[in-house]
Amino acid sequence: xxxxxxxxxxxxxxxxxxxxxxxxxxxxxxxxxxxxxxxxxxxxxxxxxxxxxxxxxxxxxxxxxxxxxxxxxxxxxxxxxxxxxxxxxxxxxxxxxxxxxxxxxxxxxxxxxxxxxxxxxxxxxxxxxxxxxxxxxxxxxxxxxxxxxxxxxxxxxxxxxxxxxxxxxxxxxxxxxxxxxxxxxxxxxxxxxxxxxxxxxxxxxxxxxxxxxxxxxxxxxxxxxxxxxxxxxxxxxxxxxxxxxxxxxxxxxxxxxxxxxxxxxxxxxxxxxxxxxxxxxxxxxxxxxxxxxxxxxxxxxxxxxxxx
Ligand code: DHB
Numbered sequence: 039x040x041x042x043x044x045x046x047x048x049x050x051x052x053x054x055x056x057x058x059x060x061x062x063x064x065x066x067x068x069x070x071x072x073x074x075x076x077x078x079x080x081x082x083x084x085x086x087x088x089x090x091x092x093x094x095x096x097x098x099x100x101x102x103x104x105x106x107x108x109x110x111x112x113x114x115x116x117x118x119x120x121x122x123x124x125x126x127x128x129x130x131x132x133x134x135x136x137x138x139x140x141x142x143x144x145x146x147x148x149x150x151x152x153x154x155x156x157x158x159x160x161x162x163x164x165x166x167x168x169x170x171x172x173x174x175x176x177x178x179x180x181x182x183x184x185x186x187x188x189x190x191x192x193x194x195x196x197x198x199x200x201x202x203x204x205x206x207x208x209x210x211x212x213x214x215x216x217x218x219x220x221x222x223x224x225x226x227x228x229x230x231x232x233x234x235x236x237x238x239x240x241x242x243x244x245x246x247x248x249x250x251x252x253x254x255x256x257x258x259x260x261x262x263x264x265x266x267x268x269x270x271x272x273x274x275x276x277x278x279x280x281x282x283x284x285x286x287x288x289x290x291x292x293x294x295x296x297x298x299x300x301x302x303x304x305x306x307x308x309x310x311x312x313x314x315x316x317x318x319x320x321x322x323x324x325x326x327x328x329x330x331x332x333x334x335x336x337x338x339x340x341x342x343x344x345x346x
Contacts, residue, residue, distance in 0.1 A: 040328050041321060043077075043302050043336045045279040046195035046222035048131050048157050050077035050302055052321050053292060053336060057225075057283045057304035058083050058135040058160065058199070063112055065121050072128035074314035075321055079130055080304065081118050083137035083162045086146060088114040092167065092247035097310075098235070100244075103256015103285065104307050105235045107167040107247040110137055115147045122155040131157040135199070137165050138184070145187040152192025158223070159194055164201035166231025166253050173201050173231055178211050185219040195222035197281070202227040202262045206269065213273035223279035225304065226266040229253025256307040260285030264298050271299025271341055287316070289323020296324075299341040 041053040055078035061067045063082040071079050091111025098105055112118075115136065122132050134156040138144035144161065151159050163175035163184065174180050175198070189196065198221055203209045216224060233254040235244045243250020263284025270280060282300030286292050287308040295303050308316045333339040 040325050040334070041336055045158060045197075045281060045302055048195065050131060052077040052317075053296070053302050053324055054286075054317055054320050055133075055302065055304055056080045056309055056317075057306035058133075058162065059106075059108070059306050060310040065124060068121055068125055069128075070314055072125055072130055075317035076314070077130070077302070077317075078133050078158075079125055079128070080133040080160070081121065081135055082112045083110060083135040083165060084112045084115040084118050084147065085110055085137055085139060086115060086143050088112065088117075095245050096247055096252075098244045099311065100235060100256065100258075103254065103258045104310065105233065105245055105252045105254055106229065107245050107252035109167050109169075109247060110165060115150060119150060119154045126155050133158045133160055135160045135162050137162040139168065139171060141180075141183050141187060144184050145191075148188040148196070149191045152194050156194060158197060160197045160199050160223075160225055161188060162199040162228070164199055164228035164231070166201070166229065167247065169248060173228075175201050175212065178215065181212070182215055185215060185221070189219040189221070197221065197223035197225055197279075199225040199228055200266070202230050202259070202266055202284075203269070204262075209266065209269040209273060213270060216274065216278055221278060223281060223301075224270060224274075225281040225283060226270060227259070227263045227284050229255045229306075230259050230262060255284070257285045257287070260291065260294075264294060267295055267300050268298040268343065276341075286320070289320050289325070289327050292320055292324045293327045293339075296336065296339050297341065297343045299343070301336070301340065
């Protein structure tokens with residue numbers, strides 16, 4: 039496969055896998071991902087205790103993507119540790135996603151996953167949908183407190199799921215922390231938090247939680263995601279692997295993330311809309327583009343963005 043790649047020391051058979059969020063909360067859904075052409079099995083962001091999440095409607099498809107405020111519905115981290123053992127037989131990298139509601143939660147969950155069968159641990163510092171909780175990665179002091187307690191708990195590579203930044207100084211501050219605490223990979227970007235989509239006929243928002251404020255996904259956020267991937271690629275000097283995510287629904291979108299500097303990409307909205315065949319399709323489209331442009335590997339094309 040032309041599009042095989044690596045995140046930290048973990049080999050992925052192709053450039054595309056699922057993002058944490060859609061259809062990855064229960065074992066049956068994770069087995070569908072395991073049997074698909076997704077190059078990894080990413081699990082739903084988990085908390086210490088199971089959560090039912092926010093009231094519905096909490097996920098709505100939009101013309102160019104989706105808006106969601108799920109509120110972290112999940113089965114609790116211990117279930118995902120058990121699922122990792124049950125999914126091992128598929129011989130595909132398994133990725134945990136942890137979303138603490140406190141610093142101590144992050145410590146407890148990262149410590150537990152460090153002793154589990156997962157291959158990578160993505161630490162979600164950017165969930166926008168829990169009422170009364172801010173996105174950790176917008177607060178650099180809070181982020182450092184989390185990194186201090188999670189960065190030396192074991193050998194499984196740790197990554198950070200980051201929110202969108204809109205100012206270079208913020209990406210620079212975050213990059214300094216990433217390098218200081220030896221973080222192995224980052225995932226850019228989470229859904230753009232606290233956006234508002236309005237139905238003008240009903241004169242109401244389209245989702246119920248938080249008076250309609252929710253995370254925006256899909257085409258709307260692709261340029262924001264590309265900018266964050268590129269900015270971090272330049273700041274991190276290839277010392278840290280990058281997962282790109284945000285509006286990837288074709289091989290051409292994936293190729294744009296590749297030349298911006300992403301080592302691999304994750305897909306969420308397109309998986310929710312199209313089902314698991316999206317992994318096969320996007321992968322084939324990307325392979326054709328690489329062949330047409332005479333690139334022999336992901337590594338050869340990575341970061342190759344030119345300037346005007
Ligand atoms: C949820 C949304 C996110 O964007 C995220 O990173 C984690 C959880 C949610 O609402 O469930």
